[in-house]
Amino acid sequence: MVDEVGYFWPALWLLGTNISSINWPNCGEIDVVENTGTNSFIAQSSIHYGGDGTATYKFFDGNAVTNFHTYTMDWTTNAMLFFVDGHLFESQTGTWGNPSGASPFPFNRPFFLLMNLAVGGNYVGNPSQANINANTVFPAEFLVDYVRVYNTTEPFRIAITQTSSNAIRITKPKGILTVSTDAPQGFESIPKERTFNLVPGLEAAPLILALTPGIAATIRITASPVNIGSGAAL
Numbered sequence: 001m002v003d004e005v006g007y008f009w010p011a012l013w014l015l016g017t018n019i020s021s022i023n024w025p026n027c028g029e030i031d032v033v034e035n036t037g038t039n040s041f042i043a044q045s046s047i048h049y050g051g052d053g054t055a056t057y058k059f060f061d062g063n064a065v066t067n068f069h070t071y072t073m074d075w076t077t078n079a080m081l082f083f084v085d086g087h088l089f090e091s092q093t094g095t096w097g098n099p100s101g102a103s104p105f106p107f108n109r110p111f112f113l114l115m116n117l118a119v120g121g122n123y124v125g126n127p128s129q130a131n132i133n134a135n136t137v138f139p140a141e142f143l144v145d146y147v148r149v150y151n152t153t154e155p156f157r158i159a160i161t162q163t164s165s166n167a168i169r170i171t172k173p174k175g176i177l178t179v180s181t182d183a184p185q186g187f188e189s190i191p192k193e194r195t196f197n198l199v200p201g202l203e204a205a206p207l208i209l210a211l212t213p214g215i216a217a218t219i220r221i222t223a224s225p226v227n228i229g230s231g232a233a234l
C-alpha cells in the first residue's frame with residue numbers, strides 16, 4: 001500500500017548478484033511490482049536483461065495501489081508469471097537472452113531483493129526539482145504487510161526398500177518430512193535418505209513419519225521384517 005500523491009516511485013524488485021562485475025542490465029532485473037505516483041490505478045511488472053518484457057495491471061471498481069494488495073511472482077526455470085490479488089496478468093516465457101537453455105541467462109543466477117520508495121527519476125518522467133516540489137505531497141508512506149519467498153519442493157513420495165534381512169532404507173523428499181524412532185523425544189531432521197538397522201530378536205520402536213503440518217503415519221518394525229518390496233510407496 002502506498003499513500004502517495006505526486007512523483008513517487010514505489011517498487012519491489014530484484015537484481016542479479018553479479019551486478020558489480022557485469023553491470024546492469026546484463027545482470028538482469030525483475031520488477032515484481034512498481035507504480036508511478038502520478039497514476040495510482042495501475043501496477044506494472046517487468047524484466048530487463050538488455051531487452052525488456054513488461055505489462056501493466058489496471059485496478060477496477062475504484063481500487064488503487066493506495067489499498068493493500070497481494071503482488072506475486074512465480075519464477076520457474078523457463079517462465080515468470082506475475083499476479084495481482086491472484087489474477088495472472090503477465091507471462092514471460094523464456095524468450096530473453098539465449099532461449100536455448102532451460103533457464104536462459106541472466107535469470108538462472110542468484111538475485112537479491114530490494115524494496116524502496118523513490119522520488120522522481122526516469123520512471124515518472126524525470127521531473128525537475130521545481131515540479132517535484134510543486135506537485136508532490138510529503139510525507140508519504142510505503143506500507144508493507146509481509147514479503148514471503150517460497151521454494152518448490154520435490155513431489156511428496158516416500159519409498160521403503162528392504163536392503164537386507166535386518167535393514168530397511170527410507171527415501172523421502174528433502175526438507176518436508178521428519179523421521180523419529182522414538183516419538184516422545186520429538187522428531188529428528190534427517191537427510192533425503194537413511195538406512196535403519198533392525199535388532200534381531202527384538203521389536204524395534206515405532207518409526208514415526210510426519211509431514212511438516214503434523215500429519216503422522218507410524219510403521220512398526222518387527223523382529224522378522226515383512227518383505228515390503230523394492231521402492232514400495234507409502
